[in-house]
Structures are given as structure tokens and as C-alpha cells.
Amino acid sequence: MALDYFAPGVYVEEVDKGSRPIEGISLSVAGFIGFTEDVRGDAELFKPMLVTSWDQYREYYAAPGSDGYTDFDAYLPFAVNGWFVNGGGRCWVTSIGTKLPGSEPPAPEATALRIGTSNNKPTLMFNIKPADASASQLALPSTSERIKVIVQESTPKPLPDDAPADAEPPLNTGEFFNVIVVQGGQELERYEHVTMNPQVAPEVADYVVTAIADSEYVTIADISVSGQPLSRRPANGAYEIAPPPYISSIDRFARDLLGQRDDRTGIQGMFEIDETAMIACPDLMRVYEAGLIDIDQVHGVMEMMLSMCENSFPGPAFRMAVIDPPPIKPSKGMEAVPPDRQKPQDVAQWLSMFNRRSMYGALYYPWIKVANPRKGGKPSYVPPCGHVMGLWCRTDQSRGIFKAPANDTPRGVLGLAYETNMREQEMLNPIGINCIRNFASYNRGFKVWGARTLVEPDNIQWRYISVRRLISYIEKSIEIGTQWVVFEPNDTDLWARVTRTVSNFLEGLWRNGALFGGASSEAFYVKCDATLNTHETMMMGRLYIEVGICPVRPAEFVIFRVSQWSPNS
Incomplete structure (x- = not known):
């Protein structure tokens, strides 16, 4: 605004007099932590990556051409797929490894790159040359940093400068090619005029295995069966060599899982992503089932997740953690049992043993049965957290955050590990355990039949998930707006x-x-x-x-x- 006017005329000034509207924030973004098949592209091990579709998840966390799941039945892929199937939108994914801690490293042949001919017959096998055994590999390189082998068209070796003038150059039969080793767009090694013929004359070309035997970066093997050199020639193209999988030691796994907030790694790093409003770690159950951690360690991780949801300084707390009931029978010891052997009284007894209450937590029982692509579509039991969180997101979009995410069908569910009846839910519901039930007798299918937080049963004002999330939505929207x-x-x-x-x-x-x-x-x-x-x-x-x-x-x-x-x- 001008303070003085000296010359006669018309002055137009823009004055802000109205109130600025508050735009509601989104509390429908999830965060998942667990094991993946691979870590590729821009994704990094231990660090969260934004994923907006199942295809994008496979682009970052699956081997090329893979279905996205793992051979050791990690629960994270099921949770993320369940999130998207049930209507989830954006989510952040943190990979904490590509194998269970303490697993035996796979044989080099298992992770090797196999190149085929133009007719898809095997011809060459490449692998990354083993590094110094004393060096510890704490992260998988991204796709842009991985070593690639490029096969391209070539010719026989040219005649030497001192060749007779009437000498004829070798006949180009089409069997010759070049092999280029690159990393991150930088050429590391080049091998020209090579062939699949072990008996090739040195003045004509080099046998590819002999030529690359002294490579500093890759190893090579001839896996062709039979045929002429031309029929065994590898097809042109660029081929990525997958590095050995990251396998943490059992002693180190707890640190990898928890991570650090400053480095944005592990579970703590997920809380550095401002937009994540619901957090789950489905593979906490996987390592417990494998006997790699005990029940006290499971409780420690759950406690940390709930505590970090409660503490969102300097702004208001707005995140919620969806935890899964560990499949145990407390009356018969703390070892893991198949999910279908955990009865309602078992999960009720476990919750009283865990003895942690929070309005920022939610618990669902039982585990759900879903199709497992790695088993030919046969079902497997998985924790329900990912499917339920997707249902939360779907309810937010279709009805609003104030609508309780219950009395709705979880998609992608083939069955339940245990079919809870009404009398059994009368025991679970008052203590904050939300049931997923089968209403086949009413022809209504499977329904999420509970909407309570893990708050103390007598704290009725924060009893419901929808109330807690609505108040968080209002508080956070007002803070930002x-x-x-x-x-x-x-x-x-x-x-x-x-x-x-x-x-x-x-x-x-x-x-x-x-x-x-x-x-x-x-x-x-x-x-x-x-x-x-x-x-x-x-x-x-x-x-x-x-x-x-x-x-x-x-x-x-x-x-x-x-x-x-x-x-x-």
C-alpha cells in the first residue's frame, strides 16, 4: 500500500481482506516396511520409496518380468497388493532386505545373468566378479548403478597393417559380436571381435570366454549346448546383471528394521515422510514365524511404532499404526504356530500380555487367506494389515474420513484363518480387537466387523478409529491451513x-x-x-x-x- 500520493490520478491497490480457506489434508497415504524380491530403479534399500500402483511396485521391488512376490513368502508384497486391490492410492514402501536374515547366500548360478540366442536358446552366463570377502555390502545398487552387459553387432578382426596388399579379409559369417561392460552410463570394458567358436583363429576373432576371462568386473561361462557359432551367438541387447541379494545377519537385523530417523532408514525413517498417515510392518510376523526374533522383540517393535505415532512434535499426532496379532498360543509357550491354530482366546491372552494401549493403534483378527502366485495360485495365510488399510483409504474416498471403516468387504480375501462367531467377538470387541468375519449364513460374504482403536476400554471418547482419524484430520488441516x-x-x-x-x-x-x-x-x-x-x-x-x-x-x-x-x- 502506498503511503503518499504526489501526482493526481487514479491509483488501484490490491488489499487482502478476506479469510483464507483451509484445505483438508489427506490421511489416506500408507507406509509399509518389509522384505522385497529386489531393489531396483530409483529405490534404495532401507529407504522409503513412493509407489502409486502395483505395476510401479514391481518396477522398483521385483526382478525383471517377475510377479512381485518372493520365494520365501515375504508378507510385504501381499500387503501392498492388498492395499491397491482394496482402493489404496499412494503409499511409501521401505525394503529391509531381499532374503530373510541369516539365510544361506544363493549359489552364483542362481543370480547369474543368462543371455539367450535370437531363438531364446541359452548361450552365455554372466555374473558379477566377487568382491573382497572382507568388504561388507550394506546396500544393493540401484538399476542405474548396476553393471550391464551390452551385446552388439561386430565383424572379424581387420587385417594387420603389414598384411600383403593382395590379402583378403576374413569372411564375415555374422557370428561375430562385441561385448561392452558398462555401469551407470560409463563404459568399463570393451571386448571386440569375439565369437562363440572356441577353435577360432586368433587373427580372425577371439573366443568370447577366453577374451573376458581376465575381466575385473564380470565372470563368464559358455552354457550353449551345441550348434554352429552363428546359431549360438547371443542376441543383441543390453542386459542387467543382478547383484547378490542383501542378507543381514540375525544380530544386525534389529538395527536394519528400526533404522535411523536422520538417515531416513527403516521404520523410523518412514516417520520422516510427512504424508504417511497409517503405518504397518507385515514382515515383523515373517521373521517371528521363522524364529529369528522372539515375542519380546516383536513387542519392542510394536511399542516403538505406537510411541512414534503418538509423538509427532511439533505438530499434532495424526498417524496410526495397524499391528498384526502374532500367531502364538501363549498358554503353550511363545513359539509361533500356524495362523489357523490361533484361537480368539489366544489373541485375547496375547494382547493382555503385550499390555500396550494407544488410541493411535488398531488390531485386526484373524489372518486372511489370499492367493499366492508363487504357489500356482494356491492360498496362503497373511496378516490383514495391508488389506484393511486399503479399505480405510477406500472408505475415505467413497464416504469420508468420518465414516467408520467397517461393515465393508475386504477385497482379495479367499477365506479366514479362523471364523469367529458372535460369542467369540463379544470377548474380543470390548478389548479393542477388530474381527474380520464370514457372514455366509446371511449371504453377505466377508466383512470387517469392528472399528475400534487400541485405547483403554474405559476411554470411550477415543474408542473409534473414525473419531480418532477425524480429529487428527481437523487438527492437521487447521495447523497447515x-x-x-x-x-x-x-x-x-x-x-x-x-x-x-x-x-x-x-x-x-x-x-x-x-x-x-x-x-x-x-x-x-x-x-x-x-x-x-x-x-x-x-x-x-x-x-x-x-x-x-x-x-x-x-x-x-x-x-x-x-x-x-x-x-x-
């Missing part, structure tokens, strides 16, 4: 603008059905006046705004009272 207020003049004009901004946001939620009340005055209030903001508080640079809201709560128990009625009585 009112950043413009900072350093504004702290006067009654600012008070009115802030009140109007927050009220408009809450009124929109009330009109959408997120807040309870016949009128907006019954659904919420916003207070910012001199009773809250005294001279002393303003001297300290503070502005206080009080907001009260009345969230809608799910109708968990529907009671019809039916009686006989006579119109004449």
Missing part, C-alpha cells in the same frame, strides 16, 4: 479473520455429515476473543484460539425395541 497467521498483527481484526477461517472449514465438514448437530452452532464453536487473548499473552507473542467440535460416532450397536401394540389399548 493457518500458517499465514504467524507474525500477523495480533489484534481484533486478526481474531475475526482466524475465527471466520476455521468456522468456514468446520461448517463444510458439518454440511458433509462429519459433525453432529441440527445446526452448525450445535456441531462446533470457534472462540478467539479478549478472554483468551489478554494483554499478557499478547506481550508474549501468543494467539489462542479455542475450537470445540462434536464428531459423529458410528452406530456400533443397533437396537430395535419391538413390542405388541393394540390401537385400542
Whole structure:
């Protein structure tokens, strides 16, 4: 705004008088931590990577041409696929390895690159030359940094300079090729004029295995069966050599899993991604089933996930952790058992043993049965966290975050590890264990039949997942949408603008059905006046705004009272 006017004329000034609207944030972004088949492309081991579709997941975490799953039945691929199948959108994925900790390293032939002829017959096998045994490989190189072998067209060796003038050059039979070893776009080695003929004359060409035998980067083997050199010639193209899989030691695995916030690695690194609002670690159950960690270590990881969800300083806590019940029978020891042998009383006893309550946690029982592509489509039992989180996201999009994510069908589910009945759920539901049930007798299929947090049973105001997430949604949206207020003049004009901004946001939620009340005055209030903001508080640079809201709560128990009625009585 101009302070002085000297020349006559018309002056147009732009003045910001209106309130700035608050835009609601998204709490429908998930974070998954677990094992993958590979780590490729821009993805890095231990670090979160944004994934927006199952095809993109396979691009980053599956071997070329693979289905995305693993030979050791890691649960992360099932969880991520379940997320997308059930309506999930964006998610972040952190790979903590491509083999179970302490596994035997695969034979070099198992990870070797096999190149075929133009007719897809095997011809050459390449592998990365083993590094120094004392060097520890703590990360898999990305695709751009991996060693590649390029096969391209070539000719026989040219005649030497001192060859007779009437000498004829060797006949080009089409069997000759070049092999180039590259990494990250940089050429490391080049072998020209090579052939698949071991008896080739040295002045004509070099046998490819002999020529590359002294390579500093790759090893080579001739795996062709029979035929002329031309029929055994490898097809032209660029071929990527996969590095040996990362296998952590059992002692190191706990550090790999937990990670570090500063380095954005492991579980702690996932909490550095600002948009992740729901967190799960399905392969915590996989390592427990394999006997690589005990139940106390499982509890330690779960405790850390819940504690980090509760602590989101400096802003309000808004994340929730979906944990899976470990398949154990506490009455018969702490060893893992098949998921279909865990009964409702077992999971109830385990939860009392875990004894950790939090409004930022949710637990679902039982495990679910899904198709396993690595077993020809035969079913396997997997933790339900990924499918349930996808259902949360689907409910957010179709109904709103205020709708309880329950009484809906989890997609991709073929069966349940245990079919809970109503009497058994009467034991589980009051202590915060949400059941997935089979309502075949009602012809309704499988339904998520619970919507409670893991809060203390007597803390009824935070009992429901939808209420907890709605309040987090409002708090986080207000925090982000009112950043413009900072350093504004702290006067009654600012008070009115802030009140109007927050009220408009809450009124929109009330009109959408997120807040309870016949009128907006019954659904919420916003207070910012001199009773809250005294001279002393303003001297300290503070502005206080009080907001009260009345969230809608799910109708968990529907009671019809039916009686006989006579119109004449």
C-alpha cells in the first residue's frame, strides 16, 4: 500500500481482506516396511520409496518380468497388493532386505545373468566378479548403478597393417559380436571381435570366454549346448546383471528394521515422510514365524511404532499404526504356530500380555487367506494389515474420513484363518480387537466387523478409529491451513479473520455429515476473543484460539425395541 500520493490520478491497490480457506489434508497415504524380491530403479534399500500402483511396485521391488512376490513368502508384497486391490492410492514402501536374515547366500548360478540366442536358446552366463570377502555390502545398487552387459553387432578382426596388399579379409559369417561392460552410463570394458567358436583363429576373432576371462568386473561361462557359432551367438541387447541379494545377519537385523530417523532408514525413517498417515510392518510376523526374533522383540517393535505415532512434535499426532496379532498360543509357550491354530482366546491372552494401549493403534483378527502366485495360485495365510488399510483409504474416498471403516468387504480375501462367531467377538470387541468375519449364513460374504482403536476400554471418547482419524484430520488441516497467521498483527481484526477461517472449514465438514448437530452452532464453536487473548499473552507473542467440535460416532450397536401394540389399548 502506498503511503503518499504526489501526482493526481487514479491509483488501484490490491488489499487482502478476506479469510483464507483451509484445505483438508489427506490421511489416506500408507507406509509399509518389509522384505522385497529386489531393489531396483530409483529405490534404495532401507529407504522409503513412493509407489502409486502395483505395476510401479514391481518396477522398483521385483526382478525383471517377475510377479512381485518372493520365494520365501515375504508378507510385504501381499500387503501392498492388498492395499491397491482394496482402493489404496499412494503409499511409501521401505525394503529391509531381499532374503530373510541369516539365510544361506544363493549359489552364483542362481543370480547369474543368462543371455539367450535370437531363438531364446541359452548361450552365455554372466555374473558379477566377487568382491573382497572382507568388504561388507550394506546396500544393493540401484538399476542405474548396476553393471550391464551390452551385446552388439561386430565383424572379424581387420587385417594387420603389414598384411600383403593382395590379402583378403576374413569372411564375415555374422557370428561375430562385441561385448561392452558398462555401469551407470560409463563404459568399463570393451571386448571386440569375439565369437562363440572356441577353435577360432586368433587373427580372425577371439573366443568370447577366453577374451573376458581376465575381466575385473564380470565372470563368464559358455552354457550353449551345441550348434554352429552363428546359431549360438547371443542376441543383441543390453542386459542387467543382478547383484547378490542383501542378507543381514540375525544380530544386525534389529538395527536394519528400526533404522535411523536422520538417515531416513527403516521404520523410523518412514516417520520422516510427512504424508504417511497409517503405518504397518507385515514382515515383523515373517521373521517371528521363522524364529529369528522372539515375542519380546516383536513387542519392542510394536511399542516403538505406537510411541512414534503418538509423538509427532511439533505438530499434532495424526498417524496410526495397524499391528498384526502374532500367531502364538501363549498358554503353550511363545513359539509361533500356524495362523489357523490361533484361537480368539489366544489373541485375547496375547494382547493382555503385550499390555500396550494407544488410541493411535488398531488390531485386526484373524489372518486372511489370499492367493499366492508363487504357489500356482494356491492360498496362503497373511496378516490383514495391508488389506484393511486399503479399505480405510477406500472408505475415505467413497464416504469420508468420518465414516467408520467397517461393515465393508475386504477385497482379495479367499477365506479366514479362523471364523469367529458372535460369542467369540463379544470377548474380543470390548478389548479393542477388530474381527474380520464370514457372514455366509446371511449371504453377505466377508466383512470387517469392528472399528475400534487400541485405547483403554474405559476411554470411550477415543474408542473409534473414525473419531480418532477425524480429529487428527481437523487438527492437521487447521495447523497447515493457518500458517499465514504467524507474525500477523495480533489484534481484533486478526481474531475475526482466524475465527471466520476455521468456522468456514468446520461448517463444510458439518454440511458433509462429519459433525453432529441440527445446526452448525450445535456441531462446533470457534472462540478467539479478549478472554483468551489478554494483554499478557499478547506481550508474549501468543494467539489462542479455542475450537470445540462434536464428531459423529458410528452406530456400533443397533437396537430395535419391538413390542405388541393394540390401537385400542
